[in-house]
Amino acid sequence: MTSAAIRPVSRALRRNLTAHGFLIGAVLCFACFSWYPMVREVIMSFQRQKAGRTSWAGLHNLRQVVNDPSFWPAWRNTAEFTALALLLGFALPFAVAVVMNELRHARGYLRVLVYLPVMLPPVSALLLFKYLYNPEYGLFDHVLALLHLPTSGWLQSPDMAMFAVVIASTWMNMGSATLIYLAALQGIPGELYEAAELDGAGLLRRVWHVTIPQTGSILSLMLMLQIVATMQVFVEPFVLTNGGQGVDGSTTTVVYLIYQYAFNFSNYGAACALGLLLLLVLAGFSAVYVRIDRRLER
C-alpha cells in the first residue's frame, strides 16, 4: 500500500477516534454481559456435565425440559399471565393516560400518584400485596366481607392466584406506561381534536379516530415491549406465592422453571435449553412486531 493510500485511512481513523472511544464502553458491556452469555447459553443447551467432564448431549436437555411435567403448565401459566397482564396492563395505563390528558387540574399531583408505585422496590410492593391478599388479616378479604361478598382465597386459590399476581404486577408497573402514553398524547396537535369537535365527535369518537391512530406507533411498540416483559415474569409469583409454584402449580412460569433448573436442581444444561426456547418464542414475537411496524411505516 502506498503512503498516499495510507493517509486517508489514518485520517479516517483519527477522525473517528472519539466515536470509537465512546463506543468501546458500551460494546464491552454488551459483549461481556449480553452477547457472551447468550452465546454460552446456546452452547450449554447442548452440553451436560458429569464428574467434572463436560460433554455434548445433543437434544438431551431439550427432551428433558419438554418431558418435565411442569413444562406445559408453565407455558400455559405464562401465556395466561401475558394475556391478563396485557388486558389490564396495556389497556388500563392507556385509559388512565387519556383521562389525565383531559384533566385541567392537579395534573402534576396525579402524575406523581400514578408513578409512585414504580419507585417502590418491587419486592417491597409485592410483600405489601401479599399482606393485602392474606386470607386471615388481609384488607381485600376484609372489604369483601364488609360488603357481604364472597371472599376469595386469592393466592391460595388455584383459580384466583394468577389473577392476583396480575393485579399486583399491573399496580407496580403501570406508572411508566402511563407516562409514556401521556407524552405521546401530548404530542398530538390540538387542531386535530378541535376539527373533530367541530365535526361533532364526542370523547369516544375523538379517542377512536384521533388519539389511537396518532399514537399507533407508540402503542405497537409498548405492546411488543410488554409481551417481551410479561413473558419473562418471575419476581411477582416468586414473592407472592412464597417460591413461585402456587397451589396446583398455578403460578409456575417458564422463567421460574429456568430458575429451578439452574439454582435448585443445578442443571444448567436444562436451564439453558429452556431459556433458549423462551428466547426463540420472544424472537418470534419481535419478528412479527418488526413486520407489522414496517407495514405501518409504508
Add this chain to the structure above:
Amino acid sequence: MRRSAALLIAATLSLTAAACSSSSSSNSTAAADSSGGGGKVTVSIDCAPPSSRPTQRQQWADDIAGFEKLHPNVTVKSIDTFPCETPELFTAALKGGTEANVFYTYFTDKQQVLDAGRAADITPYVTAGNLPVKDDILPSVWNSVRSGGKTYALPRTNYTMGMIINRRLFQQAGLNPDQPPQSWADVETDAKKIAALGNGIAGYGDYSAGNNGGWHFTAEMDAQGAAMVSPDGTKAAFDNAQGLAVLQNLHRLRFDDGVMGTTQLYKWGDLQKQMAAGKLGMYIAAPDDITYLVQSLGAHYEDFGMGPIPGPNGPGAGSLAGGDDYMFNRKDTPAQITAGVQLVSYLWLTEGQGQSFDYARSKASGQAVGLPEPQLFQGATAAEDTRLKTADATMPVQAFAPFVSANVPGVTEPANAQAIYKILDTAMASVLTDAKADPQKLLDTASSQVDEILANAQ
C-alpha cells in the same frame, strides 16, 4: 476536548480491566505461594463469621490464631460469608471455579460439586494424625461425605429432625411440656387444645411452598418408615399407605380439626416467626431452628422444647438427616489439603475447643449451650461431648430429653431431592388449602410426575 474525554474513558476501562485481571491473578499467586517451597502453606477457608456478629468473629479469629501458632508453617486466609451458602451464589461460584481452598457445602450439595468436578479426593489425608476423632464420627455422617468409597469432605454439623414445641403454650393449654407428642394422634390431640386458646394461635404448622413442602413430606415419610424412591432410585415409592397417611394427617389437622390456621403456602422462616411470636404450638424442624428463634427472632430458650418426629404409633421410624461440611478444592496442593484437614479438625471436630465444642467459652460469651446437636459422634467422643455440654449448659437441657432419648435414626435425603420436593410441594399445598382435596389422587399425580423426573435424570 472530546478526544481527551474518549481517551479518559478508554483509560478508565483499561484500568478496570487491569484491576479485574489483577484480582484473578492474585488468587493464582496465592495458590502458587501455598504450594511453593519453604514449607509455607496458605489455605483459604470460607464461612468465617461476618462483622455483624462480632463475638463469633472474634472467636473465629482467636481459633485461627491458635491454629497458626500450633502450625507455624500454615497461614489461614479467612473469607467471611453469611449465610455460609446461598444456593444461587454457590452454583455460580461452582461454575466459575472460584471456591476457597476449603469451602462450605451442605451434605446435599455433594453430587452437584462432584458433577462439576470441583472437589478433591481427601481420602489419603483423613488419618488419625490429621483428624484424631476419625473413628468416632458416626458412620451415617461419613456416608454423607463419601462417594464411591472416597471421602470428599469433613463434616461440620449433623442433625435429625424432631418436633419443636412451644412450652409456654403447652402449659397454657393444660398440657405437660415435658411430654411432647410421640405419634400423629398425640399431635392432633395437643394441637386441638393449643388452638382452643384462640387469639390466632395455631396448634400445628407445616410447609407447602418453596420446595419446603416436599422436604417435610419426605421427613414425614421417613417417620412412617417408608422410602421416597425405589432402592435403585429410578421410581417413586411414596404412592402407598404411608404416603396417604402423611397427606391425610395434614388434611385432617387443617380442615377437620382447624388447628393450622387459614394462611398456608409457608416456607422456611414463616413458621419460625409464628413460633417466636407465641402464635404456634409446634412444628417439625431440626434443633438449630431454636438457635434461630432466639438469636434472630428474639425468643427465649426456656420457651422451647423438643420431642421426636411423630410416627404412626409412637416416635417415627426414621428422621430426615442433614448437615453441612467442608469440601476441598480440586486445585488444592497436597500441602493445602493436609493443612485444611487439620484446620477443620481444629475448628469443628475437637472436643473442648474450636467453633462447636468450646462450651466453656460459648457460655462465657453468652452463647447457647445445650442444644441436642451437632449429632456427629459415637463412643468415647460422644460421651465426652455430653459431659462437657451438660457441665456448661445455658438452657434447660431436660426440655430436649424426649428428642434425645427417642434416638430416632437419621435417614439421608433421596437423590434428585430438590426436583422431588418441588413436585411434592403441590400435593402439600393442595391438602392444606383445598378442603375437597383428594389425597390419593394427589399422590398418584405426584408419583407419576416423580417417575418422569427420575427417568429424565438418567
